[in-house]
Amino acid sequence: MATRESYSTLNGNIKATTDPMRPLANFPPSIWGDRFLSLSVDTYELKACAKAIEAPKEELRRLIISQNLDSNEKLCLFNYVYRLGLTYLFVEEVQGQLDKLFKELNMKDYDNADLYTISTNFQVFRQHGYKLSCDVFNKFKDYRSCKFHEYTVTDVRGLLSFYESTQLRIRGESILDEAMEFTKAQLTGVVDTLQGNLAKQVKHALVSPFHRGMKMVEARLYFSLYEEELSTYDSLITKLAKAHFNYLRLLQRQELQILTKWGKDMEFQVITPYARNRIPDLYLWGLGLYYEPPYSQARIITSKIAQLVCVLDDTYDAYATIEELRLLTDAINRWEISAMEQLPEYLKPLYKILLNEHTELEKQLSKNGRGNSVTASKQAVVYHSSHFQELARGYLKEAEWRHRGQVPSFQEYMKNGLITSTYNVLFKSSVMGMSEIVTQEALDWYESHPKILEATGLLGRLYNDITTFQFEAKRAQKQVTSVDAYMNTFGVPEIVAVDELKNMLQDFWKDINEGCLKPTEVSIEILAPVVNLARMTDVVYRYTDRFTFPEKTIEEYITLLIIDPIP
Ligand SMILES: CC(C)=CCC/C(C)=C/CC/C(C)=C/COP(=O)(O)OP(=O)(O)O
Numbered sequence: 001m002a003t004r005e006s007y008s009t010l011n012g013n014i015k016a017t018t019d020p021m022r023p024l025a026n027f028p029p030s031i032w033g034d035r036f037l038s039l040s041v042d043t044y045e046l047k048a049c050a051k052a053i054e055a056p057k058e059e060l061r062r063l064i065i066s067q068n069l070d071s072n073e074k075l076c077l078f079n080y081v082y083r084l085g086l087t088y089l090f091v092e093e094v095q096g097q098l099d100k101l102f103k104e105l106n107m108k109d110y111d112n113a114d115l116y117t118i119s120t121n122f123q124v125f126r127q128h129g130y131k132l133s134c135d136v137f138n139k140f141k142d143y144r145s146c147k148f149h150e151y152t153v154t155d156v157r158g159l160l161s162f163y164e165s166t167q168l169r170i171r172g173e174s175i176l177d178e179a180m181e182f183t184k185a186q187l188t189g190v191v192d193t194l195q196g197n198l199a200k201q202v203k204h205a206l207v208s209p210f211h212r213g214m215k216m217v218e219a220r221l222y223f224s225l226y227e228e229e230l231s232t233y234d235s236l237i238t239k240l241a242k243a244h245f246n247y248l249r250l251l252q253r254q255e256l257q258i259l260t261k262w263g264k265d266m267e268f269q270v271i272t273p274y275a276r277n278r279i280p281d282l283y284l285w286g287l288g289l290y291y292e293p294p295y296s297q298a299r300i301i302t303s304k305i306a307q308l309v310c311v312l313d314d315t316y317d318a319y320a321t322i323e324e325l326r327l328l329t330d331a332i333n334r335w336e337i338s339a340m341e342q343l344p345e346y347l348k349p350l351y352k353i354l355l356n357e358h359t360e361l362e363k364q365l366s367k368n369g370r371g372n373s374v375t376a377s378k379q380a381v382v383y384h385s386s387h388f389q390e391l392a393r394g395y396l397k398e399a400e401w402r403h404r405g406q407v408p409s410f411q412e413y414m415k416n417g418l419i420t421s422t423y424n425v426l427f428k429s430s431v432m433g434m435s436e437i438v439t440q441e442a443l444d445w446y447e448s449h450p451k452i453l454e455a456t457g458l459l460g461r462l463y464n465d466i467t468t469f470q471f472e473a474k475r476a477q478k479q480v481t482s483v484d485a486y487m488n489t490f491g492v493p494e495i496v497a498v499d500e501l502k503n504m505l506q507d508f509w510k511d512i513n514e515g516c517l518k519p520t521e522v523s524i525e526i527l528a529p530v531v532n533l534a535r536m537t538d539v540v541y542r543y544t545d546r547f548t549f550p551e552k553t554i555e556e557y558i559t560l561l562i563i564d565p566i567p
Pocket residue numbers: 282285306307309310313317420421422460461464465468537547
């Protein structure tokens with residue numbers, strides 16, 4: 001690295017001679033400051049809000065299992081329940097009903113059904129893991145002209161639901177690939193001519209398709225955008241949804257207060273002033289992974305780990321010199337407090353936090369867990385620290401490429417990219433946090449490199465690269481990304497490389513969708529945070545890097561979920 005002055009290493013001890021020139025990124029500061037420190041949540045109020053859910057929940061349970069609804073009415077009800085984020089309250093009931101409906105399904109039933117009905121049925125089955133064939137859409141296509149029928153174009157509600165269905169496609173479903181392009185083009189063409197809520201629904205779906213959105217935000221928006229439809233259907237659902245949003249909002253305020261206090265106690269602002277100190281934004285990631293109340297511990301652990309990963313990433317990419325990074329990586333891989341001695345003064349507090357937080361986690365999980373879950377979560381902590389070490393080595397590899405001005409082959413980049421996507425660390429954080437439901441079997445599954453995990457990790461790596469490579473190229477040394485590696489390996493210009501990487505993103509989503517179809521390798525509860533992480537990645541990196549520049553999306557989402565009152 002070009003340094004104004006430099007550090008020298010003597011027998012593993014670094015001596016600061018003068019200030020080196022650092023690859024500072026000038027990240028914008030968090031807009032939240034200490035704002036959430038003063039959020040106080042009354043425990044009595046929280047309990048009362050939890051209690052307010054019970055009565056409408058029981059009423060809705062009765063409706064779900066009642067014999068009075070026909071199959072289409074049931075699927076319609078499950079669609080509302082799912083889109084409002086309420087399915088987890090009725091897992092067994094919904095599962096039992098869908099099992100029966102899917103078994104009894106006769107494809108002939110769809111002969112006279114319209115585009116909206118078929119698309120909604122398709123979404124409900126696929127969202128719950130039932131592989132309803134995409135052939136149900138064949139009748140909307142004219143096979144002589146290879147085009148979708150003219151009459152579909154005038155059915156905007158049907159088109160919208162068809163567009164949402166295409167987001168659930170897997171590899172080989174070419175009719176859904178075509179339908180995605182077709183519905184998107186048609187909806188884009190008519191959106192400005194539409195009125196009222198339908199206009200808002202189409203506009204929103206074009207910007208953020210439901211399946212790829214953050215669940216709780218989509219639920220809140222669904223509640224307001226589909227209010228008329230919901231209220232004509234059954235006031236019971238709106239009553240439950242409102243009580244549920246109220247409870248969740250309070251719980252989230254409490255969790256964010258705890259995390260803000262933790263961030264202040266850790267003094268990130270003081271020890272890593274060069275890094276992104278973004279607790280509320282990273283809490284949003286945690287919330288995106290699991291919003292259900294029982295996963296409070298998981299949200300808090302994941303958000304803390306994400307903040308640690310964030311300052312570590314910025315230390316590697318946007319502050320330390322290559323010599324310092326070699327020492328830091330070595331110390332992280334030694335994972336013992338005495339290794340702190342080899343670090344420059346400014347890195348010592350960060351190193352101490354990394355180790356201390358893991359020890360704290362171990363203590364907390366042993367204290368809270370029960371029976372087998374203690375053994376599994378202890379094992380998860382071990383895996384977690386080893387993935388943290390792997391992450392540090394991955395970050396160093398990137399730094400060495402950058403330092404030498406070397407561009408690796410695309411294959412080599414992707415192998416390391418899976419590590420630097422941070423997803424192995426984040427997945428292990430979720431395993432630790434969800435300790436109540438984590439078994440040794442689930443842990444073994446994580447370690448067996450399942451396709452859905454790889455697809456989610458690589459989705460993160462490529463999405464992040466595509467939206468950040470231009471910003472990162474402005475630093476003192478150019479960051480190496482998949483865009484450079486692809487251009488170099490395949491000898492194509494930047495525009496072609498970016499296009500190819502974007503196509504890969506679509507394939508990763510297809511693999512993720514496939515991994516959620518029955519029979520799944522692990523339970524839906526274990527799969528949920530994996531898919532939700534892919535959703536958060538899509539939300540944050542779909543257009544630009546909305547993590548580094550959070551005023552669009554992240555700030556709007558935090559305001560909607562945590563600050564604004566429930567209407
Ligand atoms: C990488 C990725 C998809 C992260 C999403 C998960 C997440 C919230 C991780 C913690 C913060 C982090 C490292 C953000 C990316 O920074 P960056 O843009 O500087 O990442 P880079 O240095 O790896 O390119």
